[in-house]
Amino acid sequence: MDVTATTSVTTTTSASGSASSQSDYQTFLKMLTTQLQYQDPTSPMDSSDFAVQLATFSGVEQQTVTNQTLAEISAKLDALGLNDLSPWVGTEVEVDGPVAVxxxxxxxxxxxxASADSAVLVVxxxxxxxxxxxxxxxxxxxxxxxxxxxxGAALTAGTYAVSAESYQGDTLLGTGAVRHSxxxxxxxNDAQGVTLVLDDGQEVAAQSVTAPRS
Incomplete structure (x- = not known):
């Protein structure tokens, strides 16, 4: 039997298997076992070559275990993210942003x-x-x-920006935000962070929420 040829095939297969899934790991194991079973007793494999194959076998096994561990960690992180989001749903919040009419x-x-003596809502x-x-x-x-x-006519349905201008006499002191519930x-959870979809259909960033309300 040509042991050299078998060794070459096994080494090539195991190299690709070290970066593959569980199925490749099982294939490598079968090939190594077959090689040992049919090895010519009168011309055994060189010990250094055999050591290399065992080391490759160990690497494949470790890679498989690592992949499984990473998959488990990823699943736990995904579940953690969902648990972080779930308390938002059904919560009444104060939002600094456009108002749906x-x-x-x-x-x-x-x-x-605080020093204003008059103020105006700007829509x-x-x-x-x-x-x-x-x-x-x-x-x-x-x-x-x-x-x-x-x-005095009712506004058509839609989204409007609102702000509050503060005055002292005729002097504009500044423009403040207007919050609504x-x-x-x-x-x-998306690329911009946590996005909340409100019951009026608006989408706002979680950072725009100023306070939860009971």
Whole structure:
């Protein structure tokens, strides 16, 4: 029997098997066992060649175990990520961002400068054009907003940007954010981080949530 030829085939196969899956590992094991079974007793394999094959066999086995371990770790990390997202779903949150208008009143929480003696709610289309300006009570933490335009007509359904301008006399002190409440319908982890889908259909970054609400 030509032991040299068998050795060459086995070495080539085991080299590729070291980077393969469990099936390649089993194939390598069968080939090594077959080689030993049919080895010519009068011309045994050189001990150094045999040592190389055993070392390759060990490498294949270790690679297989490593792949299995990495797969288990990946599965646990995926499960951990889902566990981190699940508490968001069904939670009412305060969001600093656009407001979805659907004909119903919205409770807004404007950020007004503490030294302001007047404030104005500014409503804009997504493109930036101003839709309406409405006076705010600087002493109130919440504002019950009925979405209407400058003429008093109801705003069409859609998403609007809102902000609060703070004034002292005629001097503009600054523009603050306006928060509103919404319920989280879905949470997902994407390239931008955690994205929350609200019950009004909007998608906001988790970073825009200022506080959970009971």
């Amino acid at each position: 659907n004909g119903q009143p919205v409770i807004l929480r404007p950020e007004i400068d 804009r289309y997504a493109a930036g054009a101003t839709v309406a300006r409405q006076a705010l009570d600087v002493t109130a933490d919440e504002f019950y907003w009925q979405p209407v335009d400058a003429t 919404a319920t989280v319908a879905e949470a997902r």
